[in-house]
Amino acid sequence: MxxxxxxxxxxxxxxxxxxxxxxxxxxxxxxxxxxxxxxxxxxxxxxxxxxxxxxxxxxxxxxxxxxxxxxxxxxxxxxxxxxxxxxxxxxxxxxxxxxxxxxxxxxxxxxxxxxxxxxIGAVAMTEPGAGSDLKEIRARAVRDGDDYVINGQKTYISNGQNCDFVLLACKTDPAAKARGVSIILVEADRPGFVRGRNLDKIGLKAQDTSELFFEDVRVPAANLLGEEGRGFAMLMTKLAHERLTQAIRSICVAEAAIEWTVAYTSERKAFGGTIADFQNTQFVLAQLAAETTALRVFTDWCIARHLEGELDPVDAAKVKLTVTDLHNKVVNECLQFFGGYGYMVEYPIARAFIDARITRIAGGAAEVMKQIIARDLFDRGRGGSKA
Known part of the structure; x- marks a missing residue:
């Protein structure tokens, strides 16, 4: 295309x-x-x-x-x-x-x-007891003169082992719920900043992902990003961008997986021909190619909207939900055509299959995307405006 x-x-x-x-x-x-x-x-x-x-x-x-x-x-x-x-x-x-x-x-x-x-930078949002619902985070930053003193724990932090600093989502006013969340830059060489283990994941194996601990970490108040208590709003502002980037990556993997499968099935011999000669192979790949082309168009449309500053949270949720679902579908169905080779991690399709699962979780779980889309549908149905 x-x-x-x-x-x-x-x-x-x-x-x-x-x-x-x-x-x-x-x-x-x-x-x-x-x-x-x-x-x-x-x-x-x-x-x-x-x-x-x-x-x-x-x-x-x-x-x-x-x-x-x-x-x-x-x-x-x-x-x-x-x-x-x-x-x-x-x-x-x-x-x-x-x-x-x-x-x-x-x-x-x-x-x-x-x-x-x-x-190297990282973002520390998720905690053992708070994932998609960031209002429930418990990491705390207490103002002490010209500093903040930070205590808490984060988990599933990408770049956590390598990072030189993290942007930490924490509570500066626990009683204020979402309005009590702030974002503070915390340098990794500060006393009390402790890296936990490099987590053993089922996929994205080369990307370091860590637990992080903050034990009376003292940072200057100037490390606050934006205004105190505005962290949740700031996070919501940037989530559309993050979700679009997830979709961009996923649509590319889907396209690549189809290309790998066409090449493999065209060469792999079976029953006097190639796997590509079977109608089932052709029909499955044709369907996947059609769906991928359609969502490539939607993804590019969202990219264009984002460049104009017009990508709203609902369309970002739609593209993230549909493209990551397709990503998982494509690698699953394409892997089948590789037979036993598809189970070997030395093959790109096997690694793509393993790595795909996180896309329905990272950047907001699929269920959260559906909730955003459904809320917009019913709000507009009652005469409200689009989010």
Whole structure:
């Protein structure tokens, strides 16, 4: 399908990203999966190649590029099954929060290093007792003079082992529920910041994911992003962006999985022909290709809306829900055509199958997306306006 979003400059950048990925990431990814971590040297090389935070303004060490350059990076890594490097969290979650709400000192200290890969960022939202419902977080930051003193625990934190700092969602006013949530930047070298174990996941094996503990961690009040008590609203503002990036990655994996399966079934011999000769193979892949094309169009439409600042939470929920569901469906049905080979993790389809499951959880569970969409349906049915 011919896409109209990208200019010739974007496509030149795509070629550069693809070459970098084939040279510096693909050959080492299996090793990183065994180690459950991507070495910092790979981050620095990615920074040198322009893969990190390309839309950060030049004044803060970036290229000042439009967000489509970020999309190119997401797509080129996704289609190669490179689920390990936590570049997306770093570039699509951490950097936007700092650019939008960080003080000038925070921006100048961290954004240039994020662009070069010298510093790695993480976002610490989820807790053992609070996932999708962020109003229930219990990590606490208490103001003490010019500092905050932080105590609490976080879990499932991507880049948690590698990070130089986290953007911590915490309660500055526990009685205020959602209005008591704030976001504070916490440097990883502060006393009381403790990294727990590198969690053993069923997928995304190369992406380090950690428990983090905060034991009387003292940080300057200037590390607060935005205003105290505005953290929940800030998180809601950026969730549409995060959900769209999940969809972008998922649609690319679906497209790649279909390509891998067409190539494999066209060569694999069975019963005097190839697997591709069977009508069942052709019909299943035709159906998957049609559904994938349809959701590619929707995804690109959402990208265009986002570029104009017009992607609302409901459409972000719709694209995240439908594309991640399709992602899981495609890798499941395509794997079947690989037979026993599909059960071997050395094959991309097997790794894609394993990695796919998180997409229905991360960035908001599928059930939460349905709740957002349903609320909008019934609100509009009663004469309300779209969220």
């Amino acid at each position: 011919k896409r109209t979003l990208f200019s010739s400059e974007h496509e030149m950048f795509r070629e550069s990203v693809a070459a970098f990925a084939e040279r510096e990431l693909v050959p080492f990814h299996a090793q990183w999966e065994e180690q459950k971590q991507v070495p910092r040297e790979a981050w620095r090389k990615a920074g040198e190649a322009g893969l990190l935070c390309p839309d950060t303004p030049e004044d803060y060490g970036g290229f000042g590029a439009d967000w489509l350059y970020n999309v190119v990076v997401i797509e080129e890594l996704a289609k190669r099954g490179l689920s390990g490097p936590g570049f997306m969290v770093h570039s699509e979650m951490v950097a936007p929060y700092i650019r939008a709400w960080g003080g000038e000192e925070i921006k100048r200290r961290w954004l240039p290093k994020m662009a070069t890969g010298e510093a």
